[in-house]
Amino acid sequence: MSFLTINNLWKSYGDVQVLERINLSVEQGEFVSMVGASGCGKSTFLNMLLGKEQATRGQILLEGNMLKQEPDEERGIVFQRYSVFPHLNVLQNVMIADEFTEAKILGWVLGSKRKLIKEKALAFIDAVGLTPALKKYPHELSGGMQQRLAIAQALMKAPKILLLDEPFGALDPGIRADMHQLIRDIWKKNKLTIFMVTHDIKEGFELGSRLWVFDKVRHDPHAPNMYGARVTYDLALNTGGQSADINNIVAEINQHEKNK
Numbered sequence: 001m002s003f004l005t006i007n008n009l010w011k012s013y014g015d016v017q018v019l020e021r022i023n024l025s026v027e028q029g030e031f032v033s034m035v036g037a038s039g040c041g042k043s044t045f046l047n048m049l050l051g052k053e054q055a056t057r058g059q060i061l062l063e064g065n066m067l068k069q070e071p072d073e074e075r076g077i078v079f080q081r082y083s084v085f086p087h088l089n090v091l092q093n094v095m096i097a098d099e100f101t102e103a104k105i106l107g108w109v110l111g112s113k114r115k116l117i118k119e120k121a122l123a124f125i126d127a128v129g130l131t132p133a134l135k136k137y138p139h140e141l142s143g144g145m146q147q148r149l150a151i152a153q154a155l156m157k158a159p160k161i162l163l164l165d166e167p168f169g170a171l172d173p174g175i176r177a178d179m180h181q182l183i184r185d186i187w188k189k190n191k192l193t194i195f196m197v198t199h200d201i202k203e204g205f206e207l208g209s210r211l212w213v214f215d216k217v218r219h220d221p222h223a224p225n226m227y228g229a230r231v232t233y234d235l236a237l238n239t240g241g242q243s244a245d246i247n248n249i250v251a252e253i254n255q256h257e258k259n260k
């Protein structure tokens with residue numbers, strides 16, 4: 001049994017068919033990068049993994065069970081736009097997720113429990129390199145630092161799956177390179193299964209252990225919404241982006257685009 005199994009998944013919004021016939025399986029610890037033309041359904045797919053969107057047809061199984069139809073702690077997400085709380089400092093932002101859960105059970109957070117939450121938060125803040133900024137508020141942080149904070153927040157819940165929706169899209173190239181190293185380290189250290197949407201095909205090749213290309217196979221020029229995208233390429237990559245034949249594969253994808 002695979003860690004995650006996607007069985008004949010279809011998704012439409014009204015009469016717009018977004019995705020069709022997606023059949024894939026993913027093992028624990030894989031890092032799947034997803035690329036494809038704008039509007040082809042990558043974020044929709046990610047939102048289905050999160051439980052925010054439901055499939056029109058087909059199913060997604062996590063460890064053999066139907067994926068829960070609402071976001072939960074098994075799945076953490078980091079968006080392109082920083083999703084941290086502006087009125088909380090770095091430490092408070094990371095602690096808050098656990099404090100919410102604890103308060104939901106007891107109505108308040110016990111002092112001893114709070115101490116444990118703080119220790120855990122400090123460890124994740126350290127892992128993302130934000131210890132010097134512990135007491136800073138989001139508006140005092142650079143874009144890269146805010147993304148580090150969002151990653152630390154997501155890790156607090158020990159998710160089995162980490163979903164990244166263009167997490168580095170708004171960052172400068174130099175900072176992106178640092179973030180790539182960070183996410184690679186976190187992926188390996190925490191044995192996470194990661195799904196990342198990116199517009200940057202090079203980033204997809206460099207970061208993932210597997211690359212999915214979303215594209216439409218069927219077209220009707222008179223009814224452009226009739227058919228959805230599928231995963232047209234599913235490529236195993238050498239971990240760490242050392243794939244020797246990147247250029248060949250990119251050329252093949254470009255050729256495919258031209259032939260459409």
Ligand SMILES: Nc1ncnc2c1ncn2[C@@H]1O[C@H](COP(=O)(O)OP(=O)(O)OP(=O)(O)O)[C@@H](O)[C@H]1O
Nearest residue numbers: 013016018036037038039040041042043044045199
């Ligand atoms: N909630 C929604 N209601 C109706 N249509 C939607 C909804 N969400 C997405 N869509 C449509 O589904 C299609 C796929 O959108 P999606 O955002 O998943 O694509 P994408 O590949 O992530 O695009 P981009 O690369 O530009 O972010 C688009 O045509 C979009 O307009």
